[in-house]
Amino acid sequence: MSIPAGSGADPLFGAAWASAGVPRSSRRWNLPLINGLAVAAIIAGVAFRIYEAHLPPEVLRQEEILIGLGVVFGAIAVGLKASRVGNRLFAQLPVMITAAILADLVLGTAGRWLDDDLPPLAAVSFAAVFLHFDVGLRSRHFPYVFGVAMLGLGALWVYAITQLMVAPGTLVVWTLVLAGLGILGLLTSRSVERDLGLQVERQSSLLATLSDIGEGLLITEGGRFVAGNDAYVNLTGYSREELEAMPSLIDLAPPDQRDRLSAQLARRLSGQEAPG
Incomplete structure (x- = not known):
């Protein structure tokens, strides 16, 4: 049997192999860029709401400094995640703790002027704290970073109840939302690992067959x-x-x-x- 000229089909594996194309690896800057855009979007959302709250000038200056530190720290966190040590606990925990402290300072300082927007902003911010590292492959330290996020959120809730007189029921709702997001993040990472395991088994079987042919x-x-x-x-x-x-x-x-x-x-x- 002859392969039609110009068909582009592989002489051994035929048209199906050729049409599948050569897999292209993701560019090294793709994931850090997307990660950076996600972090920037969350920081920008919080900053815009604070700007809309019409804070007193001295409080606004404090927020500008804190948000500036958040931007710098966000860039460091994105770079760290893309590095070889990005999935190590000794690298993740300091990032999570620093992010939780910054989130508490930013939202706590502006809390009196955020009204009902404080709980959802806090839930989103602390979800970003643990989802930054714990959605996807090799997220092996979920309990630690999730615990840091919940402790940071708990500290902010204590301040909100005692100093801002926020209704406890509202905080319970948003705490449950955050816990649900955490569970979904954990489920996503475990699903990725399971699917990759199945793919490895199938590819191993295919490679064994190709080895026989070779x-x-x-x-x-x-x-x-x-x-x-x-x-x-x-x-x-x-x-x-x-x-x-x-x-x-x-x-x-x-x-x-x-x-x-x-x-x-x-x-x-x-x-x-x-x-x-």
Whole structure:
């Protein structure tokens, strides 16, 4: 069987392999850029609400300093997450603690002028504190960073109840919302890990089959397990009939190697360890 000229199909794996294209790795700056945009959006939202609150000049100056520190710290946190130590607990905890302190200072200082917007702003800010590191792959320290976020939020709630006279019921609602976001973040990370595990198992199975092919063991049903494997038929892009019409690699091997390859194939098909 010949491959049509100009088809771009791989001579072994056919049109399905070619049409899948070569996977492109994510550019190194993509994820830090998106992460930075997310952090900037949250800081900008809090800053805009504080600006709209018409704070006294001296309080506004304090907020400008704190938000400026938040911007600088946000850039450091984004860079740290993109680094090799970004998933280490010794790197995450100082970032989480500093972020919680900054959030308490920013929202606590402006709390008297934020009215009913204080609880949702606090919940969003502290959700960002732990979601920054704990959604996605390798989020192994969720209890620690989630605990830091909840402790920071609890300190702000104590201040809100005792000094700002915020209704406790409102704080309970937003605490539950934050806890729900945390559980969803944990679920997302665990789902990613589980799906990656399944993909690794499937790829390992595929690589084992491709290894067999590379060893010259099989290519058609005559080689005893290609055309009968639907997944392989789909992978190659050839029809079952075309695969069955192909000679096996054993048949294509030099005559002095065919007996060895046939014996090796028989051992593999019987489940025994094939010789190297």
